[in-house]
Amino acid sequence: MSKTIDDIMSKTIDMDYSLYLVNGYASSMINKLLNRAFKAQNIDITTEQLTILNSLCKKDSQSQHSLSTNTFKGKGSITRLIDALVKNEYVHRISHPNDRRTNIIKLTSKGSELVEKAKNIIEKYYRKATRGISAKEIEIMQNLAIKMHDNLLNEDNITK
Amino acid sequence: MSKTIDDIMSKTIDMDYSLYLVNGYASSMINKLLNRAFKAQNIDITTEQLTILNSLCKKDSQSQHSLSTNTFKGKGSITRLIDALVKNEYVHRISHPNDRRTNIIKLTSKGSELVEKAKNIIEKYYRKATRGISAKEIEIMQNLAIKMHDNLLNEDNITK
DNA sequence: GCTTAATAGTTGCATATACAACTATCGTTG
DNA sequence: CAACGATAGTTGTATATGCAACTATTAAGC
Numbered sequence: 495m496s497k498t499i500d501d502i503m504s505k506t507i508d509m510d511y512s513l514y515l516v517n518g519y520a521s522s523m524i525n526k527l528l529n530r531a532f533k534a535q536n537i538d539i540t541t542e543q544l545t546i547l548n549s550l551c552k553k554d555s556q557s558q559h560s561l562s563t564n565t566f567k568g569k570g571s572i573t574r575l576i577d578a579l580v581k582n583e584y585v586h587r588i589s590h591p592n593d594r595r596t597n598i599i600k601l602t603s604k605g606s607e608l609v610e611k612a613k614n615i616i617e618k619y620y621r622k623a624t625r626g627i628s629a630k631e632i633e634i635m636q637n638l639a640i641k642m643h644d645n646l647l648n649e650d651n652i653t654k
Numbered sequence: 655m656s657k658t659i660d661d662i663m664s665k666t667i668d669m670d671y672s673l674y675l676v677n678g679y680a681s682s683m684i685n686k687l688l689n690r691a692f693k694a695q696n697i698d699i700t701t702e703q704l705t706i707l708n709s710l711c712k713k714d715s716q717s718q719h720s721l722s723t724n725t726f727k728g729k730g731s732i733t734r735l736i737d738a739l740v741k742n743e744y745v746h747r748i749s750h751p752n753d754r755r756t757n758i759i760k761l762t763s764k765g766s767e768l769v770e771k772a773k774n775i776i777e778k779y780y781r782k783a784t785r786g787i788s789a790k791e792i793e794i795m796q797n798l799a800i801k802m803h804d805n806l807l808n809e810d811n812i813t814k
Numbered sequence: 815g816c817t818t819a820a821t822a823g824t825t826g827c828a829t830a831t832a833c834a835a836c837t838a839t840c841g842t843t844g
Numbered sequence: 845c846a847a848c849g850a851t852a853g854t855t856g857t858a859t860a861t862g863c864a865a866c867t868a869t870t871a872a873g874c
Contacts (some may be wrong), residue, residue: 643679
């Protein structure tokens with residue numbers, strides 16, 4: 495007998511279920527552990543900055559606007575994350591030749607190497623997190639998370 | 655044919671799957687929308703602060719240490735969140751009579767009323783997020799998120 | 815009882831994000 | 845081509861978190 499949504503929501507003052515989603519406990523936990531692991535191994539990066547590098551691995555030489563769209567981050571965050579990445583020489587920030595408003599972000603070789611190192615650590619923690627969970631279940635969970643994200647993205651009141 | 659974990663992890667440089675978890679896109683999206691909705695309706699609260707109030711609804715008069723454990727937040731965050739809650743008179747911060755190190759946090763009537771108002775908004779967005787997803791699937795996802803969180807909590811290297 | 819260790823909470827510093835105001839540049843339209 | 849609006853990025857302010865150093869108080873061990 496599984497709970498219906500109304501069972502879940504009708505609990506007196508118990509917002510645990512929805513707050514579990516809102517707070518993203520699992521996400522923030524693995525995020526924290528990863529950032530701690532990077533620091534412990536003297537890898538000068540954060541998971542948030544890695545999101546940018548990962549996007550550049552898939553498609554190099556993106557504009558900041560493109561990176562903002564692809565990583566679901568605000569343009570202000572992008573500016574500051576790239577500031578940090580440039581400082582560490584993981585990317586170059588180059589002015590677009592035909593549009594001086596636009597910056598082109600290019601992965602450096604140092605950046606590529608870093609991604610490979612970080613990838614191993616991420617995989618390690620990902621495996622820890624998913625211990626005892628089948629690949630099928632993981633796939634279900636990922637698809638549901640994506641679906642929820644899409645549901646919210648498609649809200650009328652989300653224009654920015 | 656579903657993907658195995660190795661299928662997922664072996665992709666060349668594609669960390670999307672694990673980064674989707676790490677970044678908690680769905681969580682941060684609903685979190686953002688909720689905080690925006692609270693502001694739009696002149697409800698002076700954030701989801702993070704609500705996590706504290708929710709815990710107090712379940713068990714009032716907790717110490718900050720207890721709240722830290724129950725909400726998975728660091729003690730520094732607890733201090734500052736309660737500063738904000740006290741300022742808005744949603745809680746009282748009272749010195750423990752027998753242990754002057756400890757503060758007891760008590761929900762005020764204003765705090766209780768606020769939780770009820772916020773609960774409706776949270777439920778609304780929770781329903782939007784889970785549109786087209788069955789109650790059974792939601793339950794699966796929640797249980798998996800809890801399991802992943804537990805997996806990481808039980809790591810040897812997590813002592814603080 | 816005194817010393818030491820453990821516990822509870824606060825605070826400073828760094829990172830990240832949301833939001834809004836701002837600058838600079840490009841495109842469109844008359 | 846001048847004016848207007850759209851677009852790309854930057855920056856200031858506020859909130860939240862992690863982490864480490866710190867104070868204050870209590871508990872434990874001798």
